[in-house]
Amino acid sequence: MKITVTERGGFAAPVLRRRPDTVVDTAELGSADAAELEGAARTAVARAADHGGTEHRARPDEQNYRIVVDDHGDQSVIKAYDSTMDPAVAHLLDRVRRHPANADDDG
Amino acid sequence: MNIRGRSVNCILPPHILNALLDSDDREIRRTAIATLTSTSRLRGERTARSIAAVAAPAGGRRTISDCHQSKVLAQATVERGEDDPAVADGSVNAAFDGLGTTRDFYAQVLQRNSIDGRGMRLNGYVHYGQAFNNAFWDSREMVFGDGDGRVFSDFTGALDVIAHELTHGVTEHTAGLEYHNQSGALNESVSDVFGSVVKQWKLGQTAEQADWLIGEKIFTPGVDADALRSMKAPGTAYDTPLLGGKDPQPDRMSKFVNLPDTDEDDNGGVHINSGIPNKAFYLAATGIGGNSWGAPGAIWYEALKASSPDTDFQAFADTTFAKAGQLFGTGSPEQQAVFAAWQGVEIKISGASPLSVRLSASSNGTGAAAASLPSRVDELAGQIKALTKEVNGLRKART
Numbered sequence: 001m002k003i004t005v006t007e008r009g010g011f012a013a014p015v016l017r018r019r020p021d022t023v024v025d026t027a028e029l030g031s032a033d034a035a036e037l038e039g040a041a042r043t044a045v046a047r048a049a050d051h052g053g054t055e056h057r058a059r060p061d062e063q064n065y066r067i068v069v070d071d072h073g074d075q076s077v078i079k080a081y082d083s084t085m086d087p088a089v090a091h092l093l094d095r096v097r098r099h100p101a102n103a104d105d106d107g
Numbered sequence: 108m109n110i111r112g113r114s115v116n117c118i119l120p121p122h123i124l125n126a127l128l129d130s131d132d133r134e135i136r137r138t139a140i141a142t143l144t145s146t147s148r149l150r151g152e153r154t155a156r157s158i159a160a161v162a163a164p165a166g167g168r169r170t171i172s173d174c175h176q177s178k179v180l181a182q183a184t185v186e187r188g189e190d191d192p193a194v195a196d197g198s199v200n201a202a203f204d205g206l207g208t209t210r211d212f213y214a215q216v217l218q219r220n221s222i223d224g225r226g227m228r229l230n231g232y233v234h235y236g237q238a239f240n241n242a243f244w245d246s247r248e249m250v251f252g253d254g255d256g257r258v259f260s261d262f263t264g265a266l267d268v269i270a271h272e273l274t275h276g277v278t279e280h281t282a283g284l285e286y287h288n289q290s291g292a293l294n295e296s297v298s299d300v301f302g303s304v305v306k307q308w309k310l311g312q313t314a315e316q317a318d319w320l321i322g323e324k325i326f327t328p329g330v331d332a333d334a335l336r337s338m339k340a341p342g343t344a345y346d347t348p349l350l351g352g353k354d355p356q357p358d359r360m361s362k363f364v365n366l367p368d369t370d371e372d373d374n375g376g377v378h379i380n381s382g383i384p385n386k387a388f389y390l391a392a393t394g395i396g397g398n399s400w401g402a403p404g405a406i407w408y409e410a411l412k413a414s415s416p417d418t419d420f421q422a423f424a425d426t427t428f429a430k431a432g433q434l435f436g437t438g439s440p441e442q443q444a445v446f447a448a449w450q451g452v453e454i455k456i457s458g459a460s461p462l463s464v465r466l467s468a469s470s471n472g473t474g475a476a477a478a479s480l481p482s483r484v485d486e487l488a489g490q491i492k493a494l495t496k497e498v499n500g501l502r503k504a505r506t
Contacts, residue, residue: 008371010241011268011322012259012335013378017371018351058286060275060294061243064370079370082178083245090178094237 001026001038005096006066016063024099037095041069044092048078056081065093167210167221167229171199174235180248183232198263202231202251205269212270212305213277216400217408222276229273233263242268244275258330258349265324266309271302282414287368289419291377296384297411303338304399314392314399320344338389341382356382360420360453383452384420390451391427394444402441406431421457424449428456 005022026034044067059081067078067089080089172183173196186199193200206229213219221227230248239252242262249272254260262268275298278284284294299321307317321344322335332345341356356379357363363383366376373379392403410426418426428449431442446456 006371009373011243011262011271011378012240012325013373014355015335015350016240017373058291058370058374059243059245060278060286060298061241061272062245063241063243066371082241082243082250085178087179090236094176094178097237 001034001041001072002068002070003037003041003092003096004068004070005093006068008064008066009061010063011061013061022096024096029099033099037099038071040088040092040095042071044078044086044088045069045076047086047088048076048080051086054084056084059083065089067092166226167214169203169206169210169229169231171203171206171231171233173199174232174250176234176237176253178236178239180232180250186233196233198233198251198253198261201261201263202233202249202269205263205266206231206249206273208266208309209270209273209305212301212308212400213273216308216404219277222273223280227276242272244272244279246276246279249273254325254327256327258327259325260327262325265322267302267306267321267323268325269302270305271298271321274298274301277301278411281412282418283416284414284418285416286374286377288375288377289380290417291374292380293384293414293418293420293423295377295381296388297407299336299338299381299385300388300407301404304404307398308400313397314389314403315396317399319389336378336382336385338385341386355379356385358382358386358452383454384423387424387448387452387454390448391445394447395441402431402435405434406441406445409434420454424454425457428459 003024003026007019007022008016010016024037026037029037056079062082064082065078065080067080069076069078078089080086080093168189169187170185170189171187172180173186174180174183177183186196187194187203193203210221210229213221221229232248232250233253235250235252238255240254240259242249242251244250249269251262252259254262275294278294278297284290284297286294302321303317303319307314310317318334319339320334320337323333325335326332330349331347332350334344336354336356337344341358342354344354344356346353355364360383364376364379366372366379368375388399388403388407391406392399395402406427409430410423413426413430414423427445428442431439431445435441446459449456
């Protein structure tokens with residue numbers, strides 16, 4: 001499974017707008033880590049599908065996230081915003097951010 | 108959840124509890140306070156006392172909660188209320204102080220009672236998310252991230268950022284500027300304006316002494332950047348690969364950046380094109396001279412209150428010019444400075460009379476001719492009146 005996170009908006013939006021996407025391929029992880037991340041992604045996709053279709057009004061300095069989950073060719077896209085974020089999506093984002101491959105990519 | 112007529116038998120998260128404490132329904136407020144008391148053993152007596160203290164409406168009383176690196180506000184715990192002493196957590200104290208300074212500025216300088224003008228409670232949430240590089244206002248509370256520690260540091264450490272965010276709340280309760288394209292860039296600019304003005308007020312600086320930088324404290328010491336934005340010189344705040352290159356803000360209309368109105372493109376560049384009205388305020392404040400929270404701040408605040416959700420740069424410029432005239436007189440130095448400020452970013456005041464434009468040119472930007480106009484008119488009117496009286500007297504003498 002490949003997870004791609006595009007993070008935009010925020011107080012420093014012009015800086016964030018130029019940042020590369022964060023990508024995690026679970027094929028490169030140990031089996032336990034891979035299983036945990038894939039589970040988090042599938043839960044987030046399911047929750048997003050349950051709450052999909054709600055129009056979001058842009059709020060000042062709020063960040064937004066576009067998460068693409070490619071589950072062996074089956075692609076799902078999640079749009080999320082900090083003020084209305086589902087806890088399952090928040091957990092997935094935190095899990096992706098904590099991944100060692102992404103720990104030093106902030107620049 | 109039915110809360111009327113019985114105690115709520117669960118530990119409510121602070122944002123819900125605060126909403127209940129804000130209720131116009133006395134019974135709901137009473138029940139919320141009862142809940143606080145009943146759960147005080149779990150939350151700690153100090154916390155319960157502090158929230159109960161803010162149950163009384165008005166005054167912009169503060170409550171700071173700790174998210175413990177979660178993005179779920181419902182999991183936050185209350186750490187400091189309005190009457191509590193400082194705590195060990197520096198982020199909690201910094202947020203508490205920043206909210207208080209901004210609240211006091213609005214009350215003492217602009218006579219505004221908190222964000223909504225009616226004493227709205229000020230709720231801050233710190234330690235939001237994992238290495239979260241942001242601070243934002245979500246219409247009910249203010250949320251602060253810790254920063255990643257590499258590029259961004261703790262967002263609670265910057266007073267201008269806190270004042271910026273709270274001003275988004277003021278804008279929401281006044282003009283309601285829509286957060287996209289020009290109205291969104293104005294929304295951002297107004298927050299930068301009062302973010303900087305509050306900082307200057309706190310430091311006791313004149314417009315000439317101020318640095319006019321926004322967010323200079325949000326970067327870690329290793330980042331080669333003056334700040335996130337410069338109101339004095341938009342487009343010059345940083346130029347480093349670490350931040351993706353050069354500061355993209357324009358400083359005049361001919362450099363306006365057209366971007367799609369999408370999440371990915373900053374809602375039409377609201378944080379980019381805000382450089383244009385930012386520069387206009389800087390020019391107005393330094394053109395008028397003295398403290399930015401005096402005449403310049405009053406003009407911008409009155410213009411904000413007179414604006415509407417779809418106000419664009421041109422309409423806002425015209426409104427500031429009109430407000431300067433109403434507050435300080437037509438042709439006053441303040442109005443001439445506002446005229447020149449917008450001219451400096453290539454926006455021509457459509458409401459300006461030919462006389463005021465001519466005076467602006469003839470005064471060479473000093474406003475001296477405009478300043479002397481009212482007294483000169485009075486003087487001439489007095490002379491005409493005296494001469495008329497004398498002529499009438501002579502006519503009577505001849506007949």
